[in-house]
Amino acid sequence: MTAEARTTYWLYFLLAARLLLAGMLLIYGVSKLAGLQFGVSDETMQMALKDIDLFRLSWYLADHEPFRSFIGVSQIVTAILLLYPRTVLIGAFMSIPIWLNILIWNLTFMGDRSGTFTVRLSVYLVLTGLIIGQERTKVIPALRRILLARSPGDYPVWAYMLLPVIAVLIELLGGLLNWGIQSVY
Numbered sequence: 001m002t003a004e005a006r007t008t009y010w011l012y013f014l015l016a017a018r019l020l021l022a023g024m025l026l027i028y029g030v031s032k033l034a035g036l037q038f039g040v041s042d043e044t045m046q047m048a049l050k051d052i053d054l055f056r057l058s059w060y061l062a063d064h065e066p067f068r069s070f071i072g073v074s075q076i077v078t079a080i081l082l083l084y085p086r087t088v089l090i091g092a093f094m095s096i097p098i099w100l101n102i103l104i105w106n107l108t109f110m111g112d113r114s115g116t117f118t119v120r121l122s123v124y125l126v127l128t129g130l131i132i133g134q135e136r137t138k139v140i141p142a143l144r145r146i147l148l149a150r151s152p153g154d155y156p157v158w159a160y161m162l163l164p165v166i167a168v169l170i171e172l173l174g175g176l177l178n179w180g181i182q183s184v185y
Contacts (some may be wrong), residue, residue: 003097003161014131017127017131018088019083021128022083024124026076033076041060055113079091081094095124099121
C-alpha cells in the first residue's frame, strides 16, 4: 500500500469518526430538547429521597430548565460544527468538555452501570484527539499565538499593583447591577 493510499484511508477514517461523533452529539442533543433524556418516573417521584439512587437523582436534577436545553443546544451546535471542514476544530475542541462531563457524570452517578459508557466515551475522546491531531498544522500556531500573546513583562509594575483594586471595583459593579435589577422587581 502506498503512502498516498494510507493517507486517503486515514482521512476517510477521520471523516467517519467526525460523522460518528456528530451523530452521537446530535442524538443526545435532540433527545434532551424533546424531553426524552433526563427526568424520572412518577414512581420514583413518590419515593423517599433516601431511597433514590444517585443515578435517578442526577437525572431528576438534570431535567430542570434551562440546564437541559442548554446542554441539548450545546450538543447540537457542536455536532454541526464537527460536520464542516472549516469549523471541525472548533467543534472538536467544544466536544471535549461535553465528552468529559458525560464521562465524569456517569462515573459519579451510575456506579457499576457506567462500564460500557466509560469505554464508549473514552473512545469518543480518543477520536476527538485524533481529529485535532490531524489538524495540528493549524492548532500548534494558534496555541503558540495564544500562549505567547503577551508576557507579564509587557506591563509596568504599577499596573499589577492596581489589579486587586480593579478586581474589587468590578465585583462592586456587579453587585450594583444586581441590586438595581432586584430593586426594579
